[in-house]
Amino acid sequence: METDDVLDGAPTADTAARVREVIAAAGVSQREFARRVVMDPSKLSRSLSGTRRFTAAELARIADEGRVDAGWLLGTRSREKAAAPTVGVEGGRPLQIVRETVRLIAEHGFHAVRVADIARACATSSAAIHYHFPGRAELLEAAVRWCMDEDTARRATRLAEADDAAAELRQLIALQTPRTAQQRRQWAVWLDLWAEAARSTAVGRLHSEYYRQWRETVADVVRRGVGQGVFRAGLDPQAAALTLTALIDGLATHVLSVGGPSSAAAADAMHAALTTHVTDTILAP
DSSP states (O other), X not given: OOOOOOOXXXXXXXXXXXXXXXXXXXXXXXXXXXXXXXXXXXXXXXXXXXXXXXXXXXXXHHHHHHTBOHHHHHTSSOOOBOOOXXXXXXXXXXXXXXXXXXXXXXXHOGGGOOHHHHHHHTTSOHHHHHHHOOSHHHHHHHHHHHHHHHHHHHHXXXXXXXXXXXXXXXXXXXXXXXXXXXXXXXXXXXXXXXXXXXXXXXXXXXXXXXXXXXXXXXXXXXXXHXXXXXXXXXXXXXXXXXXXXXXXXXXXXXXXXXXXXXXXXXXXXXXHHHHHHHHHHTBOO
16 A cells, blocks of 8 residues: 655646656656656556556656646646756756765765755755655665666666677676776665665665566576576576675675775775686586
């Protein structure tokens, strides 16, 4: 049963129809639009079909992305253009808020980050943050979803560049080795979220879904590699994926705990260990 708050009197069917107009005007898929407004694609789908009501914060983000008035989405005002996004804010205010939240979580940890800190980083007010994301729980969930989407997009790009399954696996290993500042930042966020996932049902579900997708990606690569003859015959894709992803997680945690110049050496050692594991247990002899 959905318990999301929405403005009183919002006509669900009319609001859904107006949101469909906004998505059509954006010229992107429903899933891509959900990514842009940092919303669970399944929730967007259910809201559009009338089995779930949009929350006020979701409508605020949709209005921001579509540059329409939120009152028009609710049917309380005639259609009019909303104010243009803040100059220099790539992707609009909601994505800016999420990006800065991710950066601050990576640097300080989620529980040390205040809404006021995020507002300061976005050069806006705390009220503007709450307008798009009512509470810290919503912000954390949005940050997790954004990281998942970014990671999934990078994986798809890397896999598309590979010639065979062995090359795909090498790309995945390179992608998961925290060498660059961006990779280290994302791993820092994941480490913080592992702890939070144990306490938060919503984040826990997202966390489980991300790892399910990640292990399935690795298993699919292993499955293709066996079929291509570049991986060992009879290899169990699911077991190989579980072992490799667990090894990646453990080694990355070690790398993140090493600071200064030693972190580069630790990342190199992690990559070497993963390569050795793949050579000894996955690649065809």
